[in-house]
Amino acid sequence: MNATVPFHDLAASVAPASGPFAGLGAGATRDDTRYRLVRAAIGVFAKQGYHGASTREICERAGANSAAIHYHFGDKAALYQALFQLPMQQILEVSRWMDDAALPRTDRLRHFYRGMLSVLGCDEVSRQLMLLHAREQVEPSGVLGSTQTQAIRPYHDRLTLLLCREFKLTAPDEALHALAFAMVGLGTIYFLVRPEVEAFAPGLLATPEAREVLVERSALFGAALIEAEQRRRGAL
Amino acid sequence: MNATVPFHDLAASVAPASGPFAGLGAGATRDDTRYRLVRAAIGVFAKQGYHGASTREICERAGANSAAIHYHFGDKAALYQALFQLPMQQILEVSRWMDDAALPRTDRLRHFYRGMLSVLGCDEVSRQLMLLHAREQVEPSGVLGSTQTQAIRPYHDRLTLLLCREFKLTAPDEALHALAFAMVGLGTIYFLVRPEVEAFAPGLLATPEAREVLVERSALFGAALIEAEQRRRGAL
């Protein structure tokens, strides 16, 4: 219809570079309006939630016109979805830990929980991005499909696979799934109720050293869970 | 100004009866518009979130006029706040478990996790109500005061108190707080990522019997954490 065809529906598939903001679209550089919109959107969505956030505020923060979202992404929902395309370094980190079967179990657990808790120490934008993912669990905005469940699946699968090796099982049974969820819960809780953690036990997450201590403890706890499950299976 | 003074600002303090819907206001019966509004509001807020929910939809679901909220509660925020006045049976249940110091530790842990996981098995309205509380943790709507959002505090305090007794400490240190959060995380995860739990391991939460098995397992895991921490302290 119009002569000016919006850029976004042509180039959405191209992933130009690496880094936390790769996959923004085609050749997005750090001063792009598109980049600034994403940046601002993360902050506003993290603060207000999907419904509570207004496109005007996002554009204002990005120093762009209120029509910018429509031009670059199509609409509010598409912008929100674009945020969930951004790769999350921390999660990628998690995927590395268990591939090294040579490492002793304690070390692998350490890597596992370090990958998990590293979120707590990284820059605010990444934390906000993580928060958006967590929030979609509790309050699906409705604009994301079942992508969320699918996003977690590979990580859960990898964890259960490793546990299968540990328990010499060919396929995970329900008890193993329960164990896997418990192990994830150990680390997730610090992220989920972070304000409370900081209120009740300040200093637990304050410094990188403190977080490393927490990694150590979580690894210990994780090992205790595995051993408890091993004892339970042996006692049957 | 007007001759018709809304009822809600007179009688908001009266708590007429017991049960899950006590404290609705003055003498709310099950066919009251007020009752139906609360009922509908729980569903809509749970589905859409505070910002996403519309007062019109709530009223429509309640079979009431769009002005009903204003008349009975004042405004949308007050209605939302009223939901958080509703007592939640499950949480009350949790508070019972540790008062009985005579019970062996395993039993107390069982009660602890049963209280936690019982939410998963109760009626949908209670679950939705629980969801609203959980959501306020991750995404504060902004209309609740800080007293209502810090609902976790007493339970965390009680748990640490019990752990103090277990470890013969006069006051919790950071390691004990970490242990307490880990123990809570064990049970919270099933609630937090429930869709994933049901997708990856269907049947884990399906029946009351399955949930009781999960309670047993969680108690086992909780005990394992405590013992691991005891070993750690002994090894220092």
Place this chain on the structure above:
DNA sequence: GCACATTTCAAGCGCTTGTTTGAATTGTCG
């Protein structure tokens, strides 16, 4: 039946929302 308080109602208020439009601006290549 009457007077009165309580509750419900249809209608619409002002406002913000997400989105659209067409023109103005900027960048780019010949």
Place this chain on the structure above:
DNA sequence: CGACAATTCAAACAAGCGCTTGAAATGTGC
């Protein structure tokens, strides 16, 4: 420069929002 595409802009759109209004309906005590 001049032609053309890519981008930005101010302005306004329709729709939905929370909330208000004044009257109609309903219940209540005499």
